[in-house]
Amino acid sequence: MVDNNCIFCKIANGEIPSKTIYEDEEFRVILDLAPATKGHALILPKAHAKNLYELPEETAGKAMKLAKKMVITMTEKLGCDGFNLLQNNNEVAGQTVFHFHMHLIPRYENDNQHLEMKPTEVTQDELEAVRKQITE
Ligand code: 5GP
Ligand code: ZN
Numbered sequence: 001m002v003d004n005n006c007i008f009c010k011i012a013n014g015e016i017p018s019k020t021i022y023e024d025e026e027f028r029v030i031l032d033l034a035p036a037t038k039g040h041a042l043i044l045p046k047a048h049a050k051n052l053y054e055l056p057e058e059t060a061g062k063a064m065k066l067a068k069k070m071v072i073t074m075t076e077k078l079g080c081d082g083f084n085l086l087q088n089n090n091e092v093a094g095q096t097v098f099h100f101h102m103h104l105i106p107r108y109e110n111d112n113q114h115l116e117m118k119p120t121e122v123t124q125d126e127l128e129a130v131r132k133q134i135t136e
Helices: 007-012 057-078 124-135
Strands: 020-023 027-031 041-045 082-086 102-107
Touching (some): 007 027, 007 041, 020 057, 057 082, 057 102
Antiparallel strands (some): 082 102
């Protein structure tokens, strides 16, 4: 349930103080210490799961529902113009804390923040090969 060596377990369960903006039996939502934008928050399940691979399906569903609720409330309160949801799994994908978390990143006109993806070019054949690899 809880990993004694995990900082987000300690934060989620209140052993280490945090700027909490929401809490219920299963989740805590905290402000990120190094925010990408004003109001950048993290949804933390209280039970330890390393990432989405390990997260129970039911918790994953609840996390997404909570994200929607937080996005609506935070948009009202902060007056932001949009939102990014970001969720990193494994080091190669940028995960640095190995307790599942979902980033809620409010976006503002001219916030000068860039969460960039670099588009690449592929052929229809290449797309089809990938489609087959995933579905067959
Ligand atoms: P990741 O790169 O694993 O998806 O994101 C980890 C996030 O956790 C980063 O945005 C980082 O700023 C935040 N973070 C790391 N340690 C702490 C902490 O002790 N408290 C809070 N509030 N945020 C943290
Ligand atoms: Zn943990």
